Amino acid sequence: MSIRNVKGSARWWALAGCLVWFAFTLFPLYWVAITSFKSPTGVVGGPTYLPFVDFEPTLTAWQELFSGKRGEFYNTFVASSIVGVSASLLATGLGAMAAYALVRFTFRVQLASGLIFFAVALGGYLLGMHSLGLGRAQALIYAFVAALALSLASDRIKMPGPVLGNNDIVFWFVSQRMFPPIVAAFALFLMYTEVGRLGVRLVDSYVGLTLAYVAFSLPIVIWLMRDFFAALPVEVEEAAMVDNVPSWRIFFGIVLPMSKPGLIATFMITLAFVWNEFLFALFLTNSRWQTLPILVAGQNSQRGDEWWSISAAALIAIVPMMVMAALLSRLMRSGLLLGAIK
């Protein structure tokens, strides 16, 4: 008997365990679903479990939600969908490419160059702001370009200090997620406002929000895809290289299809993160691109927790995700490793 295909009593234990976990997982969701159909008296009197038996279901919460009394429903839904899907696609695409590069190629960057980048960016920004009297955004842009140029140039000459390799670059990417989002959200808002003064509208815009989401999702994609790519058998690619297939065709034609389960899983996770992200959405949007989490959080009002509305709003936010999960998990099943491409 293999652990991958249990039989006999072990099978039933596994099933029992899964059922318990299933009940635990699904009960709160069931609760939310029925609460969204309850009237206020059905909630405040005590817990009720079965529609028509314990309480009279009503559509009030849903009507209020759709009518826009509790926040602009349709706009936020559309905004969430557009931003969520596009940001996740972009992040998964760019991130997979970067992860592949970090697994199959060698990168060498001198720590000193990285420090130079940071120092020049910081110094240039302060210089621009305080001595040259530039606007914040201008100072930042000049400093950024100068820092990039200088650090790339300095990488060519040998400097003292350690040389960073692929793992360090990956760690740097992931460290972007370690930074607590509070000050980052405010700083990003400031930056967007300043750039807005230069004429490019970033606050409450599609580009601004999606860009921020892509930037903060890339670390996760890279971190997760790196291990999927590393787990792929190298021989397949080496065989293709022998045939002089260019690297980009190897990537798109061979590697991506082989890593489908990982790609799809990562896409789902990124989409879930972006769909449910709250802090950046709060600060970087106002009316035009407000997303669903803000609507849901708004149901937690100052004057009362109307459980029925909260439940309806939460359900609306989750239904598209459920559909996506169902669709994508079917794709995952069929993307099993075709280890026999040899």
Next chain:
Amino acid sequence: MKRFLFASTALAAVSFAGAAAACDPDYSGVTITAASQTGPYIASALQIAGSEWEKKTCGKVQVVEFPWSELYPKIVTALTSGEDTFDVITFAPAWSPDFTAFLAEMPATMREGKDWEDIAPVYRDRLMVWNGQTLSMTMDGDVHTYTYRIDLFEDPKEQEAFKAKYGYDLAIPKTWKEYLDIAEFFQRPDQGVWGNAEAFRRGGQQFWFFFSHAASYTNHPDMPGSMFFDPDTMDAQVNNAGWVRGLEEYIKASTLAPPNALNFSFGEVNAAMAGGQAAESIGWGDTGVIAADPKQSKISGNVGSAMLPGSNEIWNYKTGQWDKYDEIVYSPFMAFGGWQAAVPASSKKQEAAWNYIEFLTSPEVSGQAAITGGTGVNPYRASHTENLELWSKLFSEREAKEYLGAQADSVNAKNVALDMRLPGYFSYTEVLEIELSKALAGQVTPQQALDTVAAEWNRLTDEFGRDAQLAAYRASMGLPAK
């Protein structure tokens, strides 16, 4: 022929009058962006008034909604960035000291006339004013009142048992001691009834309920503005004997409430009353409205209201003694103060914005809003509380009389107590919330908790600048500058 001429002239006259009446004043092409908390409360009032205003002036109103706890940071970041993101902002009066530097003053034309006089003085002359300038317009009234179960209080068996146990009649409590006695009497967990319901959770509006308890002992009628700080030195008063007594009673009330009361926010207070679990409660007017609505409550028809209990002893901070009075002194507490609407100075459409605000808060529009459930607008104009008929759609006659009476009496009371408004408000309330929740959990004694709060408040005052804070405090309490 004559008839045709007559009809067409009449038609022309009517359409001419109609055309002249449209767009008055003319704001076509102007879109006002108004920031508010997520609906329906306040936001729906803005939207309803907005669509009426649009018909009148051909302008447009767009209401942008944010979650309640994120409204403050959103407004601050918008104001300090100097962008004209919002033309109208609605906010809690406690935040106004932090905003005043960025707001545009109310046009002088709005500050006179019948409509202006109709606003209750405590709002008009105290809450909306800062440093001599009227910077915002009240669009909602807020005061803490007392709610009780008429059926429980008027049940002869209950009345008998109560009199036997406590020696006086079961009635609307005049003092907090009576309030606690009643709570104790009705604390019957096995029957699913508990004494009272108040907010006790950190972050759940708890400190306003604490303030309501303490106001009766600390808001001295002869020394206005001395409730929170010494109005001469800005020393924190929050740990004096009056406050300690208020805290002790607040903690006692938490033991005579449904289980998990320590996690109650105001929402759960409403739910407890409406679900029939509490015999009495204190809080904002929403409790009465929600509990009387048969669609939302199990006790509709039995909702009684009154002013908050008072006291016949008030702490005199100058002499360090309790001053005793023959008559009960009521100090209803203007908890939260009532949503304000204002226009940021960075807005490019100030005239239109103030016009919209004037329309929103006019007696007719706001009167409708006050009786429309879900707008969150509580009475603040004299005209709101005088018209009983409006309210009878929601309440029974007796409920309406008591409810409106409680609101009006509280707002017009001689010793009404104003809420705290200071720059850096959240810093002051954060330590208060933390220490309150510790005291409620029994981790520290009331005196220790309040001593910690006082020490931190004094430190904050020094950090922000004692003179500036003193001037701000005096302004907020309606005292003349020193």
Next chain:
Amino acid sequence: MTRHDPIKYVFIWPALIVVLAISIFPLIYSLTTSFMSFRLVPPTPPRFVGLDNYWSLLQNERFWQVTRTTSLIAFVSVALQYAIGFAVALALNARVPGERLFRVGFLLPMLVAPVAVALIARQIFNPTMGPLNEFMATLGFPNLPFLTQTSWALGAIITVEVWQWTPFVILMLLAGLQTLPDDVYEAAALENASPWQQFWGITFPMMMPISAAVVFIRLIESYKIIDTVFVMTGGGPGISTETLTLFAYQEGFKKFNLGYTSALSFLFLIVITIIGLVYLAILKPYIARAR
């Protein structure tokens, strides 16, 4: 394998530029403000104070308490997520009956917005309106102080975290299990190795890289927990359930004490980086072996 193909730059630079451009300003801004005493309200002009913010934070008992609480919640909930998640992933991979239904159902909690999860949890834990109390009362434990006493509240928060994030672990581990090669298992079956031996000898070591990656991500994300705590307990009683991000939120968005909050953010970053480096260093040999 190392290759030197110039196309590697095309692969990596887009991601690099995007991340650099968006993250550099927040980093610069936070760094500069962390050395200043800077409050947005009441409006005070920024003053350079050097390391004062950092010192006062390190001496602030609240900072250490909050770090301890957050670490406790993070480690316990991630450990539970990993153990349960791996077990479930194994069961799904072993084609337990009903697998297809389970597969979709198990994913759902992860897809709900954290703020919604917290609101739902608060409903369920409510003694008068929620089902949990009724359920516990029938077992003989009425009115447990789920959200009002520190240890119970921490347990409630951890439970909610486990509920919400185990799907993440399941998803990633399942994808990993599906990419394991068949031949090793066939060889083991030929040698009559029991499932238990197969697990410890083959599955677990081969899954090491992915396990390490998943646990790492879960750990750093857990350190940022805020919605659950904010909605369920507000950080109370006192500050006993307050987490780092909630502390930063109060300081940064309620008091707008930006200098202090920036210093806090950096200390936060240092704490997590240290934990991350230690974690990776410990696991390095195991991962290398698996590769």
